[in-house]
Amino acid sequence: MKILVDAMGGDFAPLEPIKGCLAAKAADPQLSLALIGKKDAIESCAKEHGLSLEGFEIIHAENVITMEDPPLSVRSKPDTSLRVGFELLAKKEADAFVSAGSTGAVQVGATLFVKRLPGVKRAAIGTIVALSCPVLILDCGANTTYNEDIFVQYAIMGSLYMQIVCGIEKPRVGLLNIGTEDHKGTDEHVKSYKALSALDGIHFVGNVEASAVANGVCDVLVTDGFAGNVLLKSMEGMSKFLLKNVKQTLNSNLKTKIGGLLIKKDLYGMKKKFDASEYGGAPLLGISAPVIKAHGNSNAYAIKNAIFQARQIVQGDTVSKIALAVKEFSEKTKAIEETKQG
Template sequence: MKIIIDAMGGDHAPAEILKGAAQAVKEYHVSIVAVGNAEKIAQAVKEHSIDMDQITIVNASEEISMCDEPTAAIRHKKDSSMVVGMRMLAAGEGDAFVSAGSTGALLAGATLIVKRLKGVKRPAIGTVIPGANHPFLLLDSGANVECRPEMLDAFATMGTVYMEKVLGVKQPKVALVNNGAEETKGTPTYVTAHALLKQNSNIQFVGNVEPKDIPQGDVDVVVCDGFTGNVILKLTEGLAKMLVGQIKGVFLKNALTKLAFLFVKDGMKDFKKKLDADEYGGALMMGVQHPVIKAHGSSNAKAFKNAIRQAKACVEGNVVNTMAEKLALTVPDGTEG
């Protein structure tokens, strides 16, 4: 399996990106194509003694920054690492593409270069988040600020496929984010979406879910527009960091609390790991014709390695083709959702 990576995307590129790629080669037995500035890549390899076995370099002279206007960057920076990498993916020169670069540019590139699946108006970002009982998938978590009901319906179908194929959840439970459990709650868009989700035979729809119940992880796929999803995602990340910091402060209070920590050390390690976003690594751009994974902009080697793991799982699970098949059943007349 060949995974194409954007070696220049992210806060710690290219060193941490290449380190993560080298770890992925060893752990997941994949080959990597690293696209980026060959001189900068060579310098990082030398400075950090990175093992480049099974990693080939494709030179790209330009980089897309977080400040660039996304669509303009994709259209005009044609020799950027992101554009070159996605063109290779679209041409069948790799099985998946992973980038920690600009989310907006990656979304634009996935839409304009890799192309959408039939039945998808706009791709969505699906982010796996730890819950009290088990992880859940939140989508859209930032790609589309506003969504039509048909888009939310398509998100539910794609999210179900992802949870089944990548995380191995049988008959994932799907819920629609709302401010109450009643079917009549929410804006007209959400009321209509609720009706569509009830009729969607591709999913196991369990109704509305209130934000206070989302962290329990009782549902597997949480559907909402990108504005709501991004707020939920960032609030969840902030609360997780706050909780870990507060608990750490309790145990560091004095000698007795430090001693008490020794008795719960293993449990605290498991707790911290459960809340660690790096364990999941990245989010799948759902609704495009080949797997495109968005790694966190601040990804370290561990996070990027796990983003590559996600890419591999999506390829092995035939996620994209299965989504296309399910969407065809949802929108048989070819209408875009």
């Protein structure tokens, strides 16, 4: 199995991608890993930090898509590490691609060069949050429009992903909404609730309010990109804000400082328990080959986990299974409609 890693993507590139590859290779020497990016930058960075690149393929790409570049620059900017990776993946010269680069560019590039699976209306970016249990939230991309057909496909793809990659036998699928009753939300939510309820083989648990996500009431949460973004970022912002304030409180006087020393280790352990980088990066579902968008601030540990996540996706034959499920569903829907019309 050959996995491509964007050496230039993310806040700490190329150092952390290099270190992530080293960690992955140390844990699984069979893995074939290729680093894509400016060859001299990769080599001088490795040299500077005393890291050996032996056993890795280095694929040169002259340019980099920065965070300031618009998503479509993945098409207009020649020879970027992202584009080179997508083109190799499209030509089936590798099995998966991991990048911590710009989310928009990864989403656009995957769709433009690797293409969606037949019948998939929209590729979804799934983000895993790990609180009471890992929850795959999709879409967390920039798509703000949605309808029942898109949401049904998200449910099918997300459900398969959680089954294959996270080993959850019967993933519970929820629809993010402003209330649990079936009439809540926009017209599209009401229609989606009905369509998801009628879906064979999907364990739909109904509407899920944002307040319940942390409690682990579902394994897959279906949403549009706008609400998904608001959900994720507010959880992130709130947890940073609270932990900062707990820290300040612990530093406020001698008594709390002593108390703080006694609980420090366990509190840190608690924080670590909710670290979602354990689960790798954000998978792009509905694309015809595995693409993982690692978090922009990924360190070596996160990159290593994203590489193992890619391995798991490939080993589980996830993309083919998603392709088959989407095909079966659309054929069934078509048959039902033809029966109705006939």
